Amino acid sequence: MKNIYFILIVAIIFSGCKKNRNSVSWNTFYKLPISSDTLNLNTFINQDKLYLSDDETYLSFKDTFEMYKLGMDIIDQSIQLDFTDSIKIPSILSGIQFSPGFQIPYQFTESHFFNFNSTQLKELHFDSLIFDYTVESSIDGKIDINLSLLDAFNPVGNNFNALISTPISQGVSTGKLNLNGFKFDLTKNGTAFNHISTLFTIGISSENLQDLVFQNNDYITIKFEISSLKIASALGYLGNEDIVDTTEIKIPFMENLNSKNFEINDSEFELLIKNGIGIDAQLKLNKIEFKKENQFQALDHLSVNQNMNINRALDLGYDFQYSMLNINFNNSNSNLPQLISMFPEQINIDYQLITNPLGNQSGYNDFIFQQHPLSLDISVDIPLKQNLDSIIFIDTLNYELQKNIVVSDALIKLDFTNEFPWKLCANLKLMSGENINSSPICINHCQVDNLGNFTQAINSVNEVDLENDLLIEFQNDNKIILELIISSPDSSNYFPILGNQNLYYSINMDVNSKINLN
């Protein structure tokens, strides 16, 4: 009997040991604030880009966007400063014993002329310049080499000097030279262009343990190669370049926008050509295309496919003057406003730029500074006085819901107070395309007077009851498609907007959920 009791006890205890622990779960009912905010123009546009109209009835958006910039890249490709110096030990020194530390009383100089294509420079100033050097020696001992670049000056006017050494015995050694901030005089005392001279003196390194004897035909070769460079400025003749290229300006945000009609009252666009380089140039905009969903539409304007002469900038020492050329686009001289209203996702500018089209007109006095490029900017002046018809904004919103919270049912409460002359209707769709809301969630436009001016805010309250099968997909997808349709109150007026108009909203949710903890 005892044994049976014992076996029973053990069996009961072991049967009570669970091998797999289930998750703990419970039901909760929360009233959750999801999002609330006050939106106005300043939410999306910096205040300093918004200007009040003269009659103080509407705001205008004014900004300048850079479309294209040409700077040091017009000479960067041409500047090749790699060179090699060879020091041949005079035969008169061969056979003589030199003790460590002895300075050989000879100077070795070399001149280097560089080919920068059509560019002939008098002066080059580097923000940064690093040379890699390789020293090869046939001498059986270590030689110290004092290198001077007589035409390179640091900001206080001193020459560049560096001590480099050969290997302790025959072979190769390497190193780097830092010439950051140095300015090169490339004129060889006013007699040439694109020139650098080097000066070497050599000595017997004190690291040698015994006297050194030169052999006949002993030599040292030093190869200099640019490791990195950044040019701050250049002076001389910058050459005659013919640059043909296409610039693509992508506007990804526009991919989400479509419209039946989008009209802006008296908008103005201006192409600003601003030349900060001391060269004359000729620009031809071969073609400007606006792309939307693989459809291209060309800009019509007198300036397209015409040569435009751009004057050089002036550096007066005490004053720097850009050369400016402005081309105006508006409703009467181009189709640009129509092209803007298609919400282009890409703009392609096919252009040709010829530098110094008439050759060396400045007499080697072209200049270029890092901080003064040639740029093409577009300036926009858009009065926020518009008429919209079914502008459609589509976006995919990503979210991540806690996987351990299973929502059984949910009621989303939306409360909007709208002071804008826009009616907004939203559709929320699952990735499968199924609508979450059975009918569009609409926010009515504010009340307006006969001129379209704001008179009174309108409150809109909506509730969306999420059904269980939609919720499962909603929780699994982690993505939702938002389709927003924006329209003006009518099609006859331009509706002005001021900075004090707001859209107040709050989105709350009553959610019955099951929480799982593993």
Add this chain to the structure above:
Amino acid sequence: MKYLTILFLIITQLDCYSLNRDTISKKTAKAELISSFYGSVGSTHLPVNFFNKIYFGGYIDESEKGNSFLIAKNQRSGFETDMKFGVNIYNENDELNGWYFSIQNKISTAGKYQQGLYDLIFRGNKDLNQQISIGNTNFHFRNHQLINLGKFYENFSFGLVIGNILQEYNGCFGENDLIDFNNYYNWNVVINPNISFVRNNNNTFLKNGNSLGLNFKMKNKFKTTNLEYEIELKNLGLMLLHSNVETINYDTSFTYAGFSFDQITNITNFSSEISTSFQPDSSTNRIISTTPFEVKFNVVKSLNNLELFAGIFYRNNSQYLPKSYFGFNFRNERKLNYGSNLSYGGYNKFQWGINTSYHTEKLNAQIVLQNCIGLIPSLGRSFGIVLNLNWKIR
């Protein structure tokens, strides 16, 4: 039911062992192997079923979430286990004096909070359109390995407790901390937590904290009145958290009415409404505090086969409410004792416990059930069990 069956089987088979008692020769014991297990769970408002689900898993239904109380009512819940194995080594021919050594693992977790905070987590805020105070909320979780060693005499024992702290979490909130749900969708939060963590590390012996304490026990008997008293101090000392101490400590208040437009769309990049980092900070600071020591005072009055007893019990640095108790033990002639007690305190309040013990020359076994009502998990709010098994080597 499982526990009742075990208890029933143990009690009914004890007589079988006692049949051979006269065959044991009466020698002086050289040593005694001791083992004890203590497990307890309790709450002022949650049924034992709730803890079953938390531990074993499963769906906690509405009846298992406990009764609804006023949201300002202070509640406490806790769980603890204490396992100990060791040996008493007696002096030669003397079973009253000797040395003791044991290793012990104590795990406890407990919290003190207002009903509203519990409701917020387990029921939601649907019925909480008012202010919840979290100012009295505090909690702890600890897992300590202890080595006890010392000397015992007939009426007195003392020794050292050397502790390796595997985990030690402590937290409390500012006195005026609150979450205001007066408007369901516009929450006002005032929060000033002070939480410290020491997590376990992979090193077997060198942990992130250590403790050193004293054990002390004294008992005496007034022979004329058959009254015996006992005072016991366990692990009175200091605890040093010296490495990898993490803290969450800030003082903030904010109104939460949902995320702002830029936070949910990333169209613009405005500063966050909530700028406080809720991540724990690693601290190079050390924390010194008193150990979670225990104090017990017990008096026993013997009347023939009946022992009446009463006492108080206190545990430091815990959410454990000081416990007072009284009860009786009945000694029959068959080496089987049993008794019952009523107590107030701990993680619950009133508890009705029963106990039984069995003694032979070699064996000393004891089972204590701390709250009989807890045997019905849907009714009881606490359940505790003590198992002691000692074996004398002669």
